Amino acid sequence: MSECPANLKANPLLSRWFRLDERPLMGVRSGKVELGQGATTALAMIAATELGLELDQIDILAADTAHGPDEGYTAGSFSVEHGGSAMRWAAAQLRELAAQAAATVLGTTADQLVVEAGQFRRLGHNEGVTYWQLRDRINLGVSVLDLPAPVLRGGTIDDGHTRRPDLVGKLSGAGFIQDMTWPDLLHGRVLRPDHPQDRLLSCDDAAAKALAGVVAVVRDGHFAGVVAQSDEIALAAIALLRRSAQWQRQAELPLDDGLNGWMDQASPLSTCFLDEAQPDKDLPIRHAARYSRPFIAHASIGPACAVAQWHDGQLQVWSHSQGIYPLRRQLARTFGLEAEHVQVTHAHGAGCYGHNGADDVALDAALLARAVKAPVMCLWTRADELSWSPFGAAMRMELSAGLDESGQIVAWNHAVWSPTHLARPGFGDGVNLLAAGDLAQPHARPPLADAPRPQGGGDRNAVPLYDVGARKITHHLLPQGPLRSSALRALGAHGNVFAIESFMDELAALAGRDPLEFRLAHLSEPRGRAVVEAVAKAAQWNQDDPGGEGHGRGLGFARYKNLGAYCAVVVEVEVAETVRLVKVTAAVDAGEVIHRDGLMNQIEGGIIQAASWTLKEAAGWTQDGFKTRSWADYPILTFSEIPAIEIELVAPEGAASLGGGECAAGPVAAAIGNAIAHALGVRVRDMPLTPERITQAIHA
Amino acid sequence: MGAQGQHLTVNGTEITLSVDGDTPLLSVLRDRMDLKGSRIGCTEGYCGACTVLVEGKPVQSCNTPVWSVAGKAVTTIEAADRHPVLGEVQKVFVALQAAQCGYCTNGIMMTLAGLLSQSPRPDRAHILAHLDERHLCRCGVHARVLKAIDQLLAHSEGGLA
Numbered sequence: 001m002s003e004c005p006a007n008l009k010a011n012p013l014l015s016r017w018f019r020l021d022e023r024p025l026m027g028v029r030s031g032k033v034e035l036g037q038g039a040t041t042a043l044a045m046i047a048a049t050e051l052g053l054e055l056d057q058i059d060i061l062a063a064d065t066a067h068g069p070d071e072g073y074t075a076g077s078f079s080v081e082h083g084g085s086a087m088r089w090a091a092a093q094l095r096e097l098a099a100q101a102a103a104t105v106l107g108t109t110a111d112q113l114v115v116e117a118g119q120f121r122r123l124g125h126n127e128g129v130t131y132w133q134l135r136d137r138i139n140l141g142v143s144v145l146d147l148p149a150p151v152l153r154g155g156t157i158d159d160g161h162t163r164r165p166d167l168v169g170k171l172s173g174a175g176f177i178q179d180m181t182w183p184d185l186l187h188g189r190v191l192r193p194d195h196p197q198d199r200l201l202s203c204d205d206a207a208a209k210a211l212a213g214v215v216a217v218v219r220d221g222h223f224a225g226v227v228a229q230s231d232e233i234a235l236a237a238i239a240l241l242r243r244s245a246q247w248q249r250q251a252e253l254p255l256d257d258g259l260n261g262w263m264d265q266a267s268p269l270s271t272c273f274l275d276e277a278q279p280d281k282d283l284p285i286r287h288a289a290r291y292s293r294p295f296i297a298h299a300s301i302g303p304a305c306a307v308a309q310w311h312d313g314q315l316q317v318w319s320h321s322q323g324i325y326p327l328r329r330q331l332a333r334t335f336g337l338e339a340e341h342v343q344v345t346h347a348h349g350a351g352c353y354g355h356n357g358a359d360d361v362a363l364d365a366a367l368l369a370r371a372v373k374a375p376v377m378c379l380w381t382r383a384d385e386l387s388w389s390p391f392g393a394a395m396r397m398e399l400s401a402g403l404d405e406s407g408q409i410v411a412w413n414h415a416v417w418s419p420t421h422l423a424r425p426g427f428g429d430g431v432n433l434l435a436a437g438d439l440a441q442p443h444a445r446p447p448l449a450d451a452p453r454p455q456g457g458g459d460r461n462a463v464p465l466y467d468v469g470a471r472k473i474t475h476h477l478l479p480q481g482p483l484r485s486s487a488l489r490a491l492g493a494h495g496n497v498f499a500i501e502s503f504m505d506e507l508a509a510l511a512g513r514d515p516l517e518f519r520l521a522h523l524s525e526p527r528g529r530a531v532v533e534a535v536a537k538a539a540q541w542n543q544d545d546p547g548g549e550g551h552g553r554g555l556g557f558a559r560y561k562n563l564g565a566y567c568a569v570v571v572e573v574e575v576a577e578t579v580r581l582v583k584v585t586a587a588v589d590a591g592e593v594i595h596r597d598g599l600m601n602q603i604e605g606g607i608i609q610a611a612s613w614t615l616k617e618a619a620g621w622t623q624d625g626f627k628t629r630s631w632a633d634y635p636i637l638t639f640s641e642i643p644a645i646e647i648e649l650v651a652p653e654g655a656a657s658l659g660g661g662e663c664a665a666g667p668v669a670a671a672i673g674n675a676i677a678h679a680l681g682v683r684v685r686d687m688p689l690t691p692e693r694i695t696q697a698i699h700a
Numbered sequence: 701m702g703a704q705g706q707h708l709t710v711n712g713t714e715i716t717l718s719v720d721g722d723t724p725l726l727s728v729l730r731d732r733m734d735l736k737g738s739r740i741g742c743t744e745g746y747c748g749a750c751t752v753l754v755e756g757k758p759v760q761s762c763n764t765p766v767w768s769v770a771g772k773a774v775t776t777i778e779a780a781d782r783h784p785v786l787g788e789v790q791k792v793f794v795a796l797q798a799a800q801c802g803y804c805t806n807g808i809m810m811t812l813a814g815l816l817s818q819s820p821r822p823d824r825a826h827i828l829a830h831l832d833e834r835h836l837c838r839c840g841v842h843a844r845v846l847k848a849i850d851q852l853l854a855h856s857e858g859g860l861a
Contacts, residue, residue, distance in 0.1 A: 036801025036839055163797055170802035171794060171809070173778050174736035181734065232727060301741055301749055301803045301838050350739075351801035351839040382742040597797055601841070605800055608840030631746035631836060639831040642842040 007031065007086035008144060011069030015140040017090045023132040025059040026051060026118070031071025032083035033063045034166060035322065036351035037661055038598035039079040041164040045594055046084050049157045050091035051131070052115030060165065063346040065328045073323035073424065075354070075487065076455060077564050077659025080594055084657060092150035094138070101137035102129050156594045164598065166348065177320050177347035178305045180377065185307070186215055188368035188378040189234040190225035190435075191241050192388050195625030196483060197251045199438065200224055204244035208237040216371040217241070221440035225368050227376055253482045256620045259686055260292050260396050263417050268476035273453060274463060276470040278411050283402035285510050291399070291499040293687040294618035295483045296392035297628055299636060302350025303385045304357030308365035309375035314341040319362040320349025326426030327359050331366060334436050334443055353609070355486035357389040359425045360434035367435060386634055387626035388434065391619050392488025393419045394481060395458065395495035399503045401468065407511035409522060410469035416496060417476040418458030422451040423486040450477050451491060455561050460492035461666060464500050465559050466522040482621050489606070490560070490665035494613065497558040497666020498673060502685065505554070505674045514543040515555050515674065525559075527589050527652065531568040532557050534587035534650050539570035547678035550575045554674025556667035565590040565663040569607070571643075571671035575679045578691050579615055581643035584668065589651045590660035596649070599660050603647050606664035612637035614669040616688050706766050710735070711779035721767030726750045728766050729776060737777035737806050748835035751807035752776050758814035760834065777806040786813035789852060798848045800839035808835050808845060816856055824853060
């Protein structure tokens with residue numbers, strides 16, 4: 001790294017990243033936030049590596065718009081890649097400043113010093129001087145842009161057994177935003193309809209107001225909520241409001257056929273972004289197939305929560321948002337404030353896998369708190385969490401390809417239809433916070449858009465990494481579907497890789513070739529080949545395994561976003577009345593690894609979550625509205641359904657870190673589909689791959 | 701049922717609270733006693749994030765009215781340093797980093813502490829069936845939880861607790 005990383009250039013003051021006034025701890029503040037993925041541990045390890053500190057000498061401070069750097073969203077598996085490179089450079093810069101100060105104190109030059117456990121000393125000497133002793137001699141107010149580039153130590157302090165500091169507290173008591181408490185904290189709840197197209201017309205405020213302990217009933221346009229002395233009273237008041245609520249239905253929902261039939265009626269915004277000249281000769285093998293995935297719920301274990309307080313027309317919010325700065329700007333816009341008059345501080349929430357209800361509940365809390373003179377904690381219900389959090393978007397993929405006489409692919413077509421995978425607050429001109437559209441003076445949502453290429457949204461990973469000759473890739477962005485959609489882990493990569501890798505198996509079968517050999521024959525990218533070969537070896541891939549009689553194995557591969565980590569997966573299944581995952585073997589190349597156990601945990605979790613999506617999950621609806629109001633409506637994978645998991649990390653020497661948290665989603669989905677096809681001789685192309693769908697495919 | 705004195709023992713301390721008997725035990729623990737280690741998850745008995753021990757047995761506190769535990773001993777994760785089996789479970793979970801967000805984890809640890817304290821001790825299949833029925837995890841940390849269970853079963857083979 002020879003140039004100052006972009007996230008540091010944008011936040012060049014060292015005081016945004018470090019605090020030295022908490023002796024004997026170094027306060028470290030990243031703009032990337034803890035979502036349960038362990039990012040702050042990896043970032044603290046990078047800081048410790050460069051600063052010459054032990055991990056337990058670092059105090060990981062909450063990301064905060066008043067004090068910390070603006071690093072946008074914690075998303076896209078960029079925390080280590082982007083946030084980490086900024087932290088590394090900033091920490092190295094601070095170490096060099098401190099070393100110069102230490103040299104003055106110790107009467108030597110900086111190049112004669114070593115730093116260990118926060119103490120600078122001359123080689124061969126025991127006495128030295130610490131960061132904290134040098135505090136008055138270090139100017140944290142300096143801009144790194146005014147300093148020469150530092151020498152990066154590089155590497156990691158990880159010994160393979162680093163434990164996450166944040167888990168110690170969480171696993172013994174409080175630790176989450178829901179656990180925040182003040183003597184004057186009030187409790188808020190909001191009233192949301194059961195149908196995505198319903199709007200509140202009226203409700204009996206008086207009955208709720210009359211309830212003992214209710215402090216305020218807040219009405220603003222179609223928005224309604226209550227503030228009460230306790231959460232139980234707030235819930236009781238909401239129940240009263242609900243009893244008298246009159247709703248107006250703005251539109252009926254299309255029929256849910258489980259196969260995205262509603263997409264036939266939607267008018268897409270179509271972009272053919274890769275259109276290479278197709279071969280004009282007759283090809284001996286041509287094949288086409290259509291795949292789908294339904295809407296998928298975030299289904300966070302903890303309901304969305306925020307705390308808000310107003311002081312003299314200024315707003316302070318605690319939120320488990322993925323993007324505290326974008327949230328600040330959106331809240332400021334909603335309330336007509338200067339951004340400087342809104343402060344958002346990050347607080348840990350339950351596991352977050354994308355754009356869930358965290359930002360929406362922050363506006364809810366702010367609206368409720370405006371009516372009282374105290375902080376208000378607003379909590380969503382389980383039903384609202386499962387229905388009003390945005391969903392991962394439904395997708396339809398149509399693929400076709402042609403093979404030449406030698407069995408090589410020479411033409412490849414991929415078209416994907418999907419509503420947006422990116423409706424995060426702060427993208428586009430408008431306000432993307434749920435309640436903003438309900439207010440008496442409503443804010444319009446931004447115009448329809450999706451995550452831009454090269455990362456892409458619905459078209460994420462729509463371009464295969466294989467050598468497939470002439471490629472034609474088309475993205476059909478649909479207007480909002482029956483359910484509100486936005487970013488869910490891996491975005492379109494889950495559906496597109498499922499389709500591409502299923503299709504590769506289908507083509508291999510038509511060409512009479514082994515799926516592994518067929519892939520390698522079309523894969524010249526060396527790091528891609530390396531993970532495919534590594535997983536084949538680790539899983540003891542046997543070309544002669546005929547499969548069948550309910551036993552099968554399947555392969556899946558992708559490089560996440562074609563920019564991030566490489567992941568190849570082999571899944572073994574036993575299919576009888578249900579699909580039993582026997583074993584998942586994965587090989588991942590995430591470049592340089594900062595926190596090995598943290599990365600392994602993310603890959604394991606990614607495998608299990610993707611298996612759950614692929615085998616079980618679909619968020620549907622009826623004419624009465626949301627179908628997912630409780631965990632009973634939305635089963636996810638359980639403990640006895642978990643396969644054996646084996647993960648191998650591979651990476652070329654000196655390769656830079658690549659985000660790894662999302663890389664398994666697509667390959668796992670495809671490998672499961674391919675393993676089921678290998679076990680039964682029939683293919684299911686529509687997720688979730690349920691026993692009912694498998695039975696239908698057998699009898700088709 | 702109006703507010704009245706509810707007597708219970710939480711983590712070894714006897715207390716009397718003036719609270720409606722229908723109040724969920726979870727609310728009493730979190731809001732009246734500031735014991736936040738039992739989590740708010742679904743409040744309808746599916747996810748298990750709120751699990752505590754009542755007389756040593758795992759119970760979902762979100763849909764357990766406080767009157768039903770009157771006079772009984774309630775144990776929460778905050779007592780891990782005083783409950784040998786719970787302490788051991790917690791130690792193994794931390795050592796294996798058997799958590800990601802950690803929101804569901806305390807409930808799972810409470811259930812395991814309850815089951816592993818039973819005599820005779822249930823086998824792995826029984827434990828998994830219990831977890832399947834009463835606990836959810838969304839981060840996908842199940843494989844590590846299973847590893848923790850195997851380690852705890854191996855330990856207790858050797859005479860733990």
